[in-house]
Amino acid sequence: MSAGATRIRARLRRSGFTLDVDVGWSERVAVLFGPSGAGKTLFLETVLGLHRDAEAHVELAGELLEDPGRGVRVPVHERRLGWVPQESALFPHLRVEGNLRLGLARAGGDGAQLRRAVEVLELGGLLQRSVRELSGGERQRVALARALASDPRALLLDEPLASLDLPLRARVLPFLLRVRDELGLPMLVITHDPDEAIVLGEIAIVLDKGSVVATGAPREVLWSRAVLPLSEALGLENVIEARATAARDGGAEVETARGLRLVVRGSLAPGERVRLGVRAEDLLLAVGEPGRLSARNVLPARVARLETRGGDVLVHLDAGEALVARVTEGAARDLGLEAGAPVHVVVKAQAIRRLA
Amino acid sequence: MSETPLLAITALTLRVAAVATLLLLPVAVLLGFALARRSFRGKALVQALVALPMVLPPVAVGLAILLAVSALDWPIAFTWWGAVAAAVAVCFPLLVRGCEQAFAEVDPRYEQVARSLGLGPARSFLRVSLPLARRGVLYGALLAFTRALGEFGATAIVAGIIPGRTETLALGIYSRVQLGDYRAALALCIASFALALVAMLAAEGWLRRGRA
Numbered sequence: 431m432s433a434g435a436t437r438i439r440a441r442l443r444r445s446g447f448t449l450d451v452d453v454g455w456s457e458r459v460a461v462l463f464g465p466s467g468a469g470k471t472l473f474l475e476t477v478l479g480l481h482r483d484a485e486a487h488v489e490l491a492g493e494l495l496e497d498p499g500r501g502v503r504v505p506v507h508e509r510r511l512g513w514v515p516q517e518s519a520l521f522p523h524l525r526v527e528g529n530l531r532l533g534l535a536r537a538g539g540d541g542a543q544l545r546r547a548v549e550v551l552e553l554g555g556l557l558q559r560s561v562r563e564l565s566g567g568e569r570q571r572v573a574l575a576r577a578l579a580s581d582p583r584a585l586l587l588d589e590p591l592a593s594l595d596l597p598l599r600a601r602v603l604p605f606l607l608r609v610r611d612e613l614g615l616p617m618l619v620i621t622h623d624p625d626e627a628i629v630l631g632e633i634a635i636v637l638d639k640g641s642v643v644a645t646g647a648p649r650e651v652l653w654s655r656a657v658l659p660l661s662e663a664l665g666l667e668n669v670i671e672a673r674a675t676a677a678r679d680g681g682a683e684v685e686t687a688r689g690l691r692l693v694v695r696g697s698l699a700p701g702e703r704v705r706l707g708v709r710a711e712d713l714l715l716a717v718g719e720p721g722r723l724s725a726r727n728v729l730p731a732r733v734a735r736l737e738t739r740g741g742d743v744l745v746h747l748d749a750g751e752a753l754v755a756r757v758t759e760g761a762a763r764d765l766g767l768e769a770g771a772p773v774h775v776v777v778k779a780q781a782i783r784r785l786a
Numbered sequence: 787m788s789e790t791p792l793l794a795i796t797a798l799t800l801r802v803a804a805v806a807t808l809l810l811l812p813v814a815v816l817l818g819f820a821l822a823r824r825s826f827r828g829k830a831l832v833q834a835l836v837a838l839p840m841v842l843p844p845v846a847v848g849l850a851i852l853l854a855v856s857a858l859d860w861p862i863a864f865t866w867w868g869a870v871a872a873a874v875a876v877c878f879p880l881l882v883r884g885c886e887q888a889f890a891e892v893d894p895r896y897e898q899v900a901r902s903l904g905l906g907p908a909r910s911f912l913r914v915s916l917p918l919a920r921r922g923v924l925y926g927a928l929l930a931f932t933r934a935l936g937e938f939g940a941t942a943i944v945a946g947i948i949p950g951r952t953e954t955l956a957l958g959i960y961s962r963v964q965l966g967d968y969r970a971a972l973a974l975c976i977a978s979f980a981l982a983l984v985a986m987l988a989a990e991g992w993l994r995r996g997r998a
Contacts, residue, residue, distance in 0.1 A: 515899065519898075521896060521899075521900075521918075532913065533904055533905075535904060535909070536903065577902075580903040580904055
């Protein structure tokens with residue numbers, strides 16, 4: 431489904447902080463990426479219309495929601511934006527079903543949107559539960575379903591996975607991807623996690639200290655010069671999409687579309703698709719054939735280019751898939767790393783995280 | 787017990803307090819919500835004015851009501867409606883404050899989410915804000931009701947002490963003490979005590995359920 435163009439200009443002052451952005455995109459799924467305190471939530475809330483004191487121009491997926499020049503300011507309850515705030519904010523006085531039904535007046539009588547949301551997020555068994563009895567992952571799914579049931583024109587998700595621990599995140603992320611892929615809604619998703627930004631977004635908008643510092647394809651933009659200081663602080667990740675091929679040594683072997691093979695921990699059914707993340711500092715580089723190693727993954731690769739960052743060097747690699755390793759400047763010098771040099775990338779199976 | 791039986795006095799007292807509380811409730815709920823959520827010019831003045839009947843001598847409040855109703859030509863002076871008017875005035879600050887606090891404790895996030903789901907201001911208030919604040923509102927109402935049960939100063943001025951018509955428990959105690967009938971006064975005291983205790987137990991019960 432194609433989405434119309436989005437253009438958002440907003441200026442908003444808060445004590446000691448100014449949000450000042452002017453950004454446009456035409457992709458359907460945008461991630462808003464940046465460290466905490468960058469103004470991501472304020473940005474999202476301005477799109478939603480919560481800040482009356484913001485000077486804002488909001489055109490979302492082709493729909494004009496706010497334009498002071500033309501005297502347009504659609505009230506929050508008429509914007510039809512499905513919002514999931516960070517803390518999910520489920521109504522404690524209502525059961526799960528009551529939470530989901532609150533937005534039905536807008537969605538219209540037959541509740542088709544509600545049934546679809548319940549089905550996609552697999553909430554059928556939870557409808558009569560009190561929201562206090564829900565686990566963190568269930569809460570996020572209910573909050574997402576509540577937004578979907580109200581028949582929104584677009585989704586605004588504020589760190590939908592941030593409150594979840596890693597194993598839970600891996601369980602909820604597939605639901606988020608399902609919503610993204612099956613419902614075809616324009617989405618604006620906040621994250622401070624590079625994995626999520628890369629996995630979810632078609633375009634990344636990087637925010638720092640109230641301004642947009644970069645926009646572009648997530649994989650490229652998160653490795654760009656302007657963004658690196660931010661993503662480094664947040665843990666720069668290699669994200670690899672792969673399919674399980676066979677069980678091996680109590681783990682599993684996976685293979686990417688371009689033929690990169692990795693051994694990971696945990697059991698996977700052959701054919702199962704996974705998204706894997708590896709931190710740049712968890713990639714070891716070896717020049718020449720490494721000897722016997724405990725690490726399960728030794729991948730031949732070629733150095734694509736080097737980038738100096740503070741005391742470290744980011745080594746961009748081509749190992750079938752593009753990878754980034756971080757080594758110290760001293761190590762880079764000793765190994766004689768330079769563009770085109772053949773190396774081996776060594777990764778322990780334990781260093782590979784399953785994201786989804 | 788002199789002329790008016792204990793039961794009739796107690797029933798009148800309950801009726802006055804209940805009617806006053808019910809009349810006050812919608813106004814106090816809306817005003818409390820506005821005070822908790824909106825910032826507007828003169829808000830501090832409104833808050834001060836709302837609190838005024840609580841800090842003025844009740845007798846002065848009673849006199850003000852008496853003057854107001856005679857100026858407006860309302861025939862409620864020296865009727866049980868006069869007692870209701872006195873109770874309304876004296877309990878108003880208590881209930882508005884109670885409601886304001888109850889709404890202030892509701893995270894505005896819930897209202898924002900309700901708006902995002904398409905609920906306009908009125909529906910968001912009725913379906914989200916009010917249900918979430920209901921325990922605090924009811925607690926405030928029970929406190930106001932209990933305060934109304936014991937209201938004396940303003941009631942004596944506006945309603946007078948007319949046995950069988952305006953004589954509530956507090957007024958009855960006072961008039962019996964004046965007459966030196968301490969036995970009868972004590973009986974009314976015990977009735978007052980019982981009513982207040984039941985109301986406060988109910989209020990505390992509510993509060994505890996709210997925390998559970």
